[in-house]
Amino acid sequence: EPEVTQTPSHQVTQMGQEVILRCVPISNHLYFYWYRQILGQKVEFLVSFYNNEISEKSEIFDDQFSVERPDGSNFTLKIRSTKLEDSAMYFCASSVGTGTSPQHFGDGTRLSIL
Amino acid sequence: AQRVTQPEKLLSVFKGAPVELKCNYSYSGSPELFWYVQYSRQRLQLLLRHISRESIKGFTADLNKGETSFHLKKPFAQEEDSAMYYCALVPSGTASKLTFGTGTRLQVTL
Numbered sequence: 001e002p003e004v005t006q007t008p009s010h011q012v013t014q015m016g017q018e019v020i021l022r023c024v025p026i027s028n029h030l031y032f033y034w035y036r037q038i039l040g041q042k043v044e045f046l047v048s049f050y051n052n053e054i055s056e057k058s059e060i061f062d063d064q065f066s067v068e069r070p071d072g073s074n075f076t077l078k079i080r081s082t083k084l085e086d087s088a089m090y091f092c093a094s095s096v097g098t099g100t101s102p103q104h105f106g107d108g109t110r111l112s113i114l
Numbered sequence: 115a116q117r118v119t120q121p122e123k124l125l126s127v128f129k130g131a132p133v134e135l136k137c138n139y140s141y142s143g144s145p146e147l148f149w150y151v152q153y154s155r156q157r158l159q160l161l162l163r164h165i166s167r168e169s170i171k172g173f174t175a176d177l178n179k180g181e182t183s184f185h186l187k188k189p190f191a192q193e194e195d196s197a198m199y200y201c202a203l204v205p206s207g208t209a210s211k212l213t214f215g216t217g218t219r220l221q222v223t224l
Contacts, residue, residue: 004157035212042200042214043212048211097210098210099206101210102148102160105150105157
């Protein structure tokens, strides 16, 4: 069964550094998402992406964050200048459509900011 | 804004006992409701969605619009059901942002 893959599984970065989290969505999916989960808290929506543009973003997704689909397969989340509070598990997801279409999640990238 | 509440952080039941994981939501329209499950060291995966009205691994969930609830039930718990369960909501229409509850850890013991 096709899966969403995320790399790296764990990223350790110094505060203030830029970090790029990578995702390969399922190949026939058209909608892509990033979520994050701070330790002990719930999974929170960051951004959704369709047709090469952001379709929705949350308050968390400020100017420090950006997303890109640089080629036909990768979907990346960039954090420009990381803060301690960016430490979290970041999940990528993809779906065929919206609404009732199930979102398929990757294993996540654990981001640790020192 | 929509909100999903899962009041129990941990639910511990004996094998063979009935299970009910509670989920309440607040949303002014007609949402799409889902249950996601995360087994130990595995990814979040869809368990079921209300629109399908299906039973997966013996679990069912009924959307009760009057009580704004979408409780997950199983008549006889199995050890392999031990996992983290998340209730989630997508607003109606074309939006697809999932709003999650805080999750309930189900622990099935012998």
